[in-house]
Amino acid sequence: MSITVEKQADLKDPQEALYRPLLCKMVSVKELTPTEKLFRLERLDGRPFGHRPGQFVQVSIPGIGEAPISVSSSPSRGSYLELGVRRTGVLTGALHEMIQPGDVIGFRGPFGTYFDVDAMKGRDLILISGGCGLAPMRALIQYIEDHRDQYGKVTILYGAKSPIDILYKDELAQWVTSTQLNCQYTVDDVPEGTCWDANVGLITQLIPPLDIDPARSLAVIVGPPIMYRFVLQELKKKNLPINQIIVSLERYMKCGVGKCGHCTIEHLYCCMDGPVFWLNDVINLAGAL
Numbered sequence: 001m002s003i004t005v006e007k008q009a010d011l012k013d014p015q016e017a018l019y020r021p022l023l024c025k026m027v028s029v030k031e032l033t034p035t036e037k038l039f040r041l042e043r044l045d046g047r048p049f050g051h052r053p054g055q056f057v058q059v060s061i062p063g064i065g066e067a068p069i070s071v072s073s074s075p076s077r078g079s080y081l082e083l084g085v086r087r088t089g090v091l092t093g094a095l096h097e098m099i100q101p102g103d104v105i106g107f108r109g110p111f112g113t114y115f116d117v118d119a120m121k122g123r124d125l126i127l128i129s130g131g132c133g134l135a136p137m138r139a140l141i142q143y144i145e146d147h148r149d150q151y152g153k154v155t156i157l158y159g160a161k162s163p164i165d166i167l168y169k170d171e172l173a174q175w176v177t178s179t180q181l182n183c184q185y186t187v188d189d190v191p192e193g194t195c196w197d198a199n200v201g202l203i204t205q206l207i208p209p210l211d212i213d214p215a216r217s218l219a220v221i222v223g224p225p226i227m228y229r230f231v232l233q234e235l236k237k238k239n240l241p242i243n244q245i246i247v248s249l250e251r252y253m254k255c256g257v258g259k260c261g262h263c264t265i266e267h268l269y270c271c272m273d274g275p276v277f278w279l280n281d282v283i284n285l286a287g288a289l
Helices: 014-019 090-098 131-146 169-177 225-237
Strands: 022-031 036-043 056-061 065-070 081-086 104-111 124-130 154-160 182-187 217-222 245-248 276-278
Touching (some): 056 090, 065 081, 065 131, 131 154, 217 225
Parallel strands (some): 124 154, 124 217
Antiparallel strands (some): 245 276
């Protein structure tokens, strides 16, 4: 898909920068699963995207539309930005079918809150993700890897529906064998005839065997809404206080700047007050978890 563009002028008005897409070039496209791909982008003006782990961007294709997508790479890896995208709708379908390396698309952002990597320093970290939740979690894991001496013991737990649905397989294998990380993963089910020699079962089964020191540990949870309640139950059994748990919440976000109201959680806007929250700030809000 070829898109003709003119040189983009600098946006000096902060309000204009919120609403007007900037331009970026597709550098590479990699298949992760039959329904997910990894897209690497670079800004046409050569500047870094200025993102932090946990944030999202609004991706747009002229004539197609716009959609919010979580950032899947750490700024510590370079000026590029990576997005792990599942094909679910019109915009994501167009990304999968039409966009090739060299094409130009639009983006707004980055938007939203982010993982507080400074508050995590010196802590033992339990990073728990399910399904597509590994996309934003990957950005945090990369940041921690690149600043490994600033953090304590790091445990990564990941759950997918089946072996074919596992994201970032190469990196997952590296995390498993790393001497700097403790990584375990599981799948809900293994289809008949599939070769599989790892864990089978829900991600919650990986938590009870963990040796967690509640006084120095901090947990981060990212995944489908149904996962949170059961993961939190297991962490409670480990005596981990709720003010030492961070969650990233899924909501239907559309505008990204708190105008449309699609992503409200009582008085909060997930696109602006989130998507990353400290658990004690949202645990008593209706519909948050």
